[in-house]
Amino acid sequence: MNPSSNCDLSIVIPTYNEKDNIEALLDKIRNVLEKSGCNDYEIIVVDDNSPDGTADIVRKLGEKDDRIRLIVRTKERGLATAVKEGIKQSKKRFVVVMDADFQHPPELIPDLYESIQEGYDVVVASRYVRGGGVEGWSRLRLVASKTGCLIARMLVRGARKVRDNMSGFFIIRRDSIDLDRLKPKGYKILLEILGRHEGLKVREIPYTFKNRKAGKSKISTNTLVDFLIHVFNISEPLKFASVGLSGVIVNLGTMWLSLSLGLSKEISSLLGIELSILSNFTLHEKFTFKGRRDKKYGLPLRLLFYHASSSVSAVTTFTTMLVTSEYMGIHPLLGQFIGILLGFTANYLLSSRVIWLEQH
Ligand SMILES: Nc1nc2c(ncn2[C@@H]2O[C@H](COP(=O)(O)OP(=O)(O)O)[C@@H](O)[C@H]2O)c(=O)[nH]1
Ligand SMILES: [Mg+2]
Numbered sequence: 185m186n187p188s189s190n191c192d193l194s195i196v197i198p199t200y201n202e203k204d205n206i207e208a209l210l211d212k213i214r215n216v217l218e219k220s221g222c223n224d225y226e227i228i229v230v231d232d233n234s235p236d237g238t239a240d241i242v243r244k245l246g247e248k249d250d251r252i253r254l255i256v257r258t259k260e261r262g263l264a265t266a267v268k269e270g271i272k273q274s275k276k277r278f279v280v281v282m283d284a285d286f287q288h289p290p291e292l293i294p295d296l297y298e299s300i301q302e303g304y305d306v307v308v309a310s311r312y313v314r315g316g317g318v319e320g321w322s323r324l325r326l327v328a329s330k331t332g333c334l335i336a337r338m339l340v341r342g343a344r345k346v347r348d349n350m351s352g353f354f355i356i357r358r359d360s361i362d363l364d365r366l367k368p369k370g371y372k373i374l375l376e377i378l379g380r381h382e383g384l385k386v387r388e389i390p391y392t393f394k395n396r397k398a399g400k401s402k403i404s405t406n407t408l409v410d411f412l413i414h415v416f417n418i419s420e421p422l423k424f425a426s427v428g429l430s431g432v433i434v435n436l437g438t439m440w441l442s443l444s445l446g447l448s449k450e451i452s453s454l455l456g457i458e459l460s461i462l463s464n465f466t467l468h469e470k471f472t473f474k475g476r477r478d479k480k481y482g483l484p485l486r487l488l489f490y491h492a493s494s495s496v497s498a499v500t501t502f503t504t505m506l507v508t509s510e511y512m513g514i515h516p517l518l519g520q521f522i523g524i525l526l527g528f529t530a531n532y533l534l535s536s537r538v539i540w541l542e543q544h
Pocket of ligand 1: 199200201230261263266282283400
């Protein structure tokens with residue numbers, strides 16, 4: 185960091201039972217920053233009322249140095265919500281997020297800061313780019329972690345820009361992030377940030393993830409379940425597919441009901457198709473694409489476009505139903521189902537690339 189520059193930096197550290205790490209860590213951070221000429225910083229520790237008295241230690245340090253700020257949350261728990269709260273309360277232009285257990289080396293903070301000055305919105309400290317790595321992990325843990333990153337990359341568009349999209353160590357330009365978009369339920373805050381802000385300019389710099397210095401990890405096995413739920417919440421393709429699945433049930437359910445009421449197979453098929461289009465549209469509005477703002481087209485147009493885009497699959501479904509039942513002796517309900525499968529892919533492509541397009 186350039187000593188003459190005003191470093192304008194907040195450092196957010198979530199803590200839960202870190203009494204044996206926190207003081208040494210804060211000392212180390214102050215050292216590193218002052219050595220690199222940065223004085224205009226604040227350190228925000230967000231503690232969830234740790235029973236081991238972490239907050240008391242931070243409070244005492246804060247009395248001597250008002251750059252150290254403490255937030256104690258008594259009603260909420262959780263790493264991601266703690267980080268969000270810390271970012272919200274931060275007053276500087278750039279914010280570093282890091283753990284309290286020395287797994288994220290404070291020596292890297294000046295590099296992160298310098299790197300983001302080159303015009304980025306987010307710079308991620310990465311274990312998975314050349315020069316990065318992990319210390320003391322079993323092969324299994326490494327494979328699991330990398331697989332997680334890969335799944336996230338496949339399913340979350342914004343996460344594709346970096347390899348280590350689940351890193352807990354990164355710097356952001358505060359005003360490039362809309363905190364209201366972040367859903368605090370998520371566990372991986374970086375994934376949340378990248379997933380919900382697709383336009384961010386992001387880069388990675390390597391570091392080695394160290395062994396925890398003292399204390400215990402709070403991450404348990406249900407972290408995996410949390411992760412999968414989280415990816416599901418962010419991933420539009422997954423949400424889209426599940427809405428599609430519900431539409432299949434609406435479609436076939438309506439058709440079955442209509443057939444049972446004695447309506448012709450043609451009318452029943454068309455009723456099933458139209459009702460499923462309407463229910464899918466409603467769910468895409470309220471669920472799949474809910475996070476998208478400033479949409480290019482208004483609601484009536486979106487509804488119209490969605491019908492137009494569904495017309496391909498609707499015609500496919502109807503024709504398949506007719507052909508298979510008339511000429512192949514297949515039950516109209518099964519024919520309808522086969523038609524639905526054929527039409528689905530075309531529908532997704534049209535919806536995500538046209539109807540719910542964001543205005544840039
Ligand atoms: N405020 C807060 N911090 C937490 C919570 N769970 C973990 N942390 C902190 O988040 C950081 C990472 O947690 P850790 O258990 O080391 O996760 P691991 O590195 O993935 O094993 C540490 O600084 C923890 O003290 C929580 O529920 N609330
Ligand atoms: Mg840790």
